[in-house]
Amino acid sequence: MAAQVKSEATKKAEIAVPQERDPPKDKSEITQVADIVVSQDQEPCKGVENRGVAMEIVKVAEENAAIKQENESKTGDVVVEEGEKKDEADESSGDVSPLFPEVENITSFREESNLLCDLKEHEKKALFEMRSKIEEAILANKLFKEKDEQVEEPEKAKLLEEELEKAQKPAVEGQDKEKKEIRAEEEEKPAREKVEEKEKSMQDGEEENKSVKEGGEQEKTHVAIEENVVDIDKDIVLWGVPLLPSKGDMGTDIILLKFLRAREFKVDEAFEMLKNTLHWRKEYNIDSILDEDFGTNLASAAYINGMDREGHPVCYNIFGVFENDEVYNQTFETEEKCDKFLRWRFQLMEKGIRKLNFKPGGAFSLLQINDLKNTPGPSKKELRLATKHAIGLLQDNYPEFVARNIFINVPFWYYAFNAILSPFLTQRTKSKFVFARPARVTEVLLRYIAIEEIPVHYGGLKRENDSDFSIDDGVSEVIVKAGSAEAIEIPAPEVGTLLIWDLTTLGWEVKYKEEFVPTDEESYTIIVSKERKMDWQEESVRNSFKNKEPGKLVLTIENGSYKKKRVLFRYKTKNSSSN
Known part of the structure; x- marks a missing residue:
């Protein structure tokens, strides 16, 4: 027998999706x-x-x-x-269906x-340009090289300054000795002219050897350049997605659009952001984290x-x-x-x-x-x-x-x-x-996450290592009008039936009790759980009961506030033969 419910029919409210058009100025919104x-x-x-x-x-x-x-x-x-939502529209609804309505699948x-x-036209144009820049950078082996050169430039400039300082220091010290050296130079001039003639003849031979050596070095450099071209890495990936657009992976555009949106579709800034991300991941070994x-x-x-x-x-x-x-x-x-x-x-x-x-x-x-x-x-x-x-x-x-x-x-x-x-x-x-x-x-949370996926300490029905329910089990709901009460009835016609149920209330601040009412009118009603007040600080209810005579389990929710309350619940019955 299907469970019986007297409650107000629920009206389902659609939640509009914010589609803001103003992008961030310089950073994404992550965390x-x-x-x-x-x-x-x-x-x-x-x-x-x-x-x-x-x-x-x-x-x-x-x-x-x-x-x-x-x-x-x-x-x-x-x-x-x-x-915050207005309740007036729902308050005017009439009697509910005797069957439990399923919880709406809110978008x-x-x-x-x-x-x-x-995509808009300017977004398409930016994406095409971003594709081109990434393709060119990878094929030219410049995606990492340019950044490395930028890092080395300050170091080179520092070394150059140090060399200039060293060169200037002896020049100043040499001014004091200049006059003495001029006299010595005049005395040594005849002897030096003879030495220079010998050195000149030796230099002519060295220049010939040097030209041959330079030619060999140029050939080696040419070979090295060719080797670098051959070693181009076309398999650069980010989060498992190939970055080379010509590979045709469907995820490449998704990754590129993330960087473009983070930089207001400014291609140069987005491209620089992508390069910085790749270098950061390489520097901190993120791929192996x-x-x-x-x-x-x-x-x-x-x-x-x-x-x-x-x-x-x-x-x-x-x-x-x-x-x-x-x-x-x-x-x-x-x-x-x-x-x-x-x-x-x-x-x-x-x-x-x-x-x-x-x-x-x-x-x-x-x-x-x-x-x-x-x-x-x-x-x-x-x-x-x-x-x-x-x-x-x-x-x-x-x-x-x-x-x-x-x-x-x-x-x-x-x-x-x-x-x-x-x-x-x-x-x-x-x-x-x-x-x-x-x-x-x-x-x-229910606007964005199904009640089966919300943890119990946030008022949901999800429990870790739950052996009684799964996310595939259906969840029903009833509406309790302001100043009224509703009863959820779960039938147990067979003796030895094990009843298990979950229940949570949106808005809280209601009175709640659990009773088992035997079919035999001469039998006494069994109090499963005394009446108590439920508030937002409590977790959702999980309880069970095994009957010793035919009857029904009645869950009563009393709403003493001036606003309606939504009650979400699910239950299972296990007969004695299956226990």
């Missing part, structure tokens, strides 16, 4: 959030010492939000901040297209877990980990440890890129979740400097690798701080920022 979070030189908390200043900052934030909303209404774009956002047909072992001390500080709705790998950054003094000192106590921290962060980035698909239609960037709960303050100078350094290198060498930067558990001071910084950020950068207060974390 740019951490720079704002950690770089707290201005100490925003201390700067807001009186109520009047605080209200002014909040007023600025509200005005910026109003301007942003007005602009978005004109362009049709929506920048999601805190997941969160899509990346900019890398297909040639979707995946083989390095950094231990498990930082495993909880940042990690990749699951995918979002569009297939982007999700990277979680947990800044609260460094509130622990022991972890902090182990990571930033010395310069050597700071360097290790940087390499560990680069390794995590490379692991995430390994999960990407550099083909048309694939996911070729990451979704960043930045948990600001218990974020260390400005006193943690080493963390601030190390993270700022890491961000600079990530921005320069991993352009356009972040699809969205979602900030969760955002404290009040951060909104004020962000309002001050907002005018200095490009529209392209700001369009990738999403903010969520602690009470709305689950709701905001």
Whole structure:
């Protein structure tokens, strides 16, 4: 028998995708959030010492939000901040279907297209020019050579200066002895004329030998040049993608477009950025960084877990980990440890890129979740400097690798701080920022990640090493109107049936209880879980019950607030014969 539900029919809200057209001025947005979070030189908390200043900052934030909303209404774009949505439209809906409605497959956002047909004319022109420059540089073996020569030039200039200083010093000292030497020279002149005649005859023979020797050296140089041409490396790759356009790899244009977008489609700047990235990777041995072992001390500080709705790998950054003094000192106590921290962060980035698909239609960037709960303050100078350094290198060498930067558990001071910084950020950068207060974390994450992929400590249903449910198991939802209650009924007609269920609430602040109601009216109702209040600080519910008589499990959600609540759940039944 299908489970019975009395609830309001859900209306599905589409989330518009921000498609900001203003590109960054000089750097990509990769992990740019951490720079704002950690770089707290201005100490925003201390700067807001009186109520009047605080209200002014909040007023600025509200005005910026109003301007942003007005602009978005004109362009049709929506920048999601805190997941605020109006509920009035849904409140007017009538009775629900007796069957559990499946959770809607929300379209969160899509990346900019890398297909040639979707590019604008100036973007196509820039891409063609970038292809040509890369092809020419690789075939002429100049992609690395030019940079090496630039590095050597300052060293050569320094050596030249030292030689000039040495040459000038004896010249000055020789002025005092000049008169004495003139007299000696006049006395030795007759003898020297005879010696010069002999030397002249010897020089004629040496010049002939020298011309023969120079001819041989020219031949050797010519041979060496030919050998260099033969040794051209046409297999230069970046993140596993060949950079030589004539190879015809579908991922080449995707990589080139990342650098072009990071530099506003300015070809020369994008080409220079690409060359710098290749040299940086070579200098720091990034291609072999995946083989390095950094231990498990930082495993909880940042990690990749699951995918979002569009297939982007999700990277979680947990800044609260460094509130622990022991972890902090182990990571930033010395310069050597700071360097290790940087390499560990680069390794995590490379692991995430390994999960990407550099083909048309694939996911070729990451979704960043930045948990600001218990974020260390400005006193943690080493963390601030190390993270700022890491961000600079990530921005320069991993352009356009972040699809969205979602900030969760955002404290009040951060909104004020962000309002001050907002005018200095490009529209392209700001369009990738999403903010969520602690009470709305689950709701905001659900816009981008399926509830089955959201970890339980963020209100989702994903548990590590879960043997009871998988991401393929369906999730249903009911809507609980303001000031009302809804009951989810799970049938158990056979004795010895094991019932297992997950449940989470968006908006929280509801009363929840679990009961087993026997079919026999003369039997007593069994309280599985007493009524309690659920708030945003709790994890999602996971429970089980095995019945000793036929009946049904009833999950009751009471909404005493003035706003509707969404309840997401799933369940399984296992008969005694299958146990």
